[in-house]
Amino acid sequence: MAMKRIDKGGNGNTRKDRDFARDTHMAGEKLTTNQGLKISDDQNSLKAGVRGPTLLEDFHLREKIQHFDHERIPERVVHARGAGAHGYFQVYEPFSEYSRAQVFQDPAKKTPVFLRFSTVAGSRGSADTARDVRGFAVKFYTDEGVWDLVGNNMPVFFIQDAIKFPDLIHAVKPEPHNEIPQAASAHDTFWDFVSLTPESTHTLMWVMSDRGIPRSFSMMEGFGVHTFRLINAKGKARFVKFHWKPIKGIHSLVWDEAQKIAGKDADFHRRDMWMAIERGDFPEWELGVQIVEEMDEHKFGFDLLDATKLIPEELVPVRRLGKMVINRNPDNYFAETEQVAFHTGHVVPGIDFSNDPLLQGRLFSYMDTQITRLGPNFAQLPINRPTVPVDNNQREGKSQSMIHKGRVAYFPNSLGNGQPTHSPETLTAFSSYPERMEGTKIRQRSPSFSDHFSQATLFWNSMALWEKEHIVASFSFELNMLETKAVQERVVNELLVNVSAELAKKVAANIAVKVTGKPKVKAHDRSSVALSMNKPADSIKGRKIAILVAAGAEGRQIREIQSSLRKMGAVVEVISRVAGTVKSADGSEIAVDHAAPNAPSVIYDAVFIPGGKESAAAMVQQGLAVHFVAEAYFHGKAIAAMGEGVELLAKAQLKVASGDQTVATNQGVVTAPARGDVKAVIRSFVDAMMQRHYERPVESVPA
């Protein structure tokens, strides 16, 4: 079997396991069985006569079919739906004052990483845009072994103790009697559980906000969630929270759009990341840390060990340590993305745990789940292997791929020269932080974990008006899916009244229940700007812009828009009724990227309609074109039209600026006359793309 060494070099993310990569079907290669036997006919099974029964003797048929029969491994019990890619992490400056981890020391060093994003509830084949928490798991292949930072795109979690995790997941997964609904929390069992679990309220606020429906993996924050420890070379420990800050900013979809994308392009997020990497638009995040001195552990009024709490950035700023760049797609989804095995217990010297009871449970669960999914030798799989040598006395087990030589597999030994030895005296070996412990064996939640609402209120208070409207809308949507009135009432009267009277009242009105509950906690007006997404982008890199055309469209306008926006890093695609080319008003041929039925507005961030009498006249007759702009308007997207192109907006009943002499913008809709200045249109159009326009009066638009 030809093994081909593939070395893409230069990125700092080449790994020796690339030696395993194999180009399938090299020139001249012959088809063989798994035993290397060349096969004369792979398309007909061995039969007793041309129309007779198949013979048991057909070992080739059996091998081929039996391998096929066993192609699946169990999907992840949570986070089954995911997509991953390779890249590297590089620190800006040595961080030795806080941690002795080698990955944080050398600004010249690029540490290879593999990153996997996921949704939590859906099965492996479910849609990317479900409302859910997103997994944000990073495997660092450091010079001291593998470090996994297995985080989410939200800084808090639903529960405080690992022992409740199976209950949470059983409640959110499809209901067991009919396996409905797929990849959705909008059903009775989930809301039944959370309504009886007030500690979930803060995370519910995050999931019901637009954070639950990100625009792109590259436009999400990431969080380690738990408090961890950093330890420096002197053995001094500090508490730490990890953050990933996306260079492209934080942006989201709207719910109607997310639902439609689930049907139009179930692979929306994985496709977006794959395509971005292929065209060299590498997703990037800065790694940030919030550091808390041990003596400050109790100064916050909440417990650092409680995973339903975040540390507001106003109290402890996020210090940015370095950058992660994702720059190489996997060669094989199964071998890499499916078989990658993360574990919170994969740490390196200089990083250690806290006693967060959720983290403590995870330290058991991840190893256990990998054994079920992949077997006890999962660490030998190419994607999981550390880049440093592995040597110990563990042996055998299912799918053992190492050939351990010699007769010594125990310690202490003299027959193997006492090898391999421990490294008790070195700083490069892991030794657990010697935290002083004493306590009574007890099953009880610490009283310091009992405030379930003040940070939910902090989150609500920090939202812009449109963010609050979206939160109200999503609580209302989810609760209106329920069959059980008592559960709806409990959410409003036991949870929401304690977050905000306004939130409770608005949701109650939408779902036809009465607010009867009295708040159990005192309201407060604290807020934190870091929690809001109400921050315009500063570039359109990675955004997708559609140009709608028909024959007779103004070619010059199209070419200028295409080239200017592409220079800014956007993806620009021409859409017409059918594929091929269309002849523009100046006679030039315009290449069509997609036929209209294959390119719905929900997969674009903005739309441009060029001028051209004939083109506009044709498009106002095309239902898909009218629907495209109406829907884009409904979803708050930037829209620009020139000359006769404005007629399409009128047909869709959009509100545009009045007067047609110059470039005018009204709530993100840019219009300009036929001979208008294309450069000025582009400036206004790009400006309009920096943020969605939720201020629009959409009730009257037939989207």
Ligand code: HDE
């Ligand atoms: Fe996980 N989680 N989790 N989780 N989790 C898994 O491990 C678990 C939690 C997270 O891309 C499983 O390999 C328990 C918090 C991510 O492969 C499993 C508890 C956070 C991924 C598991 C939690 C996460 C997982 C399923 C409560 C954010 C996907 C398959 C104590 C900080 C990793 C697997 C990937 C996956 C257990 C809670 C993040 C069963 C018991 C909190 C990103 O081991």
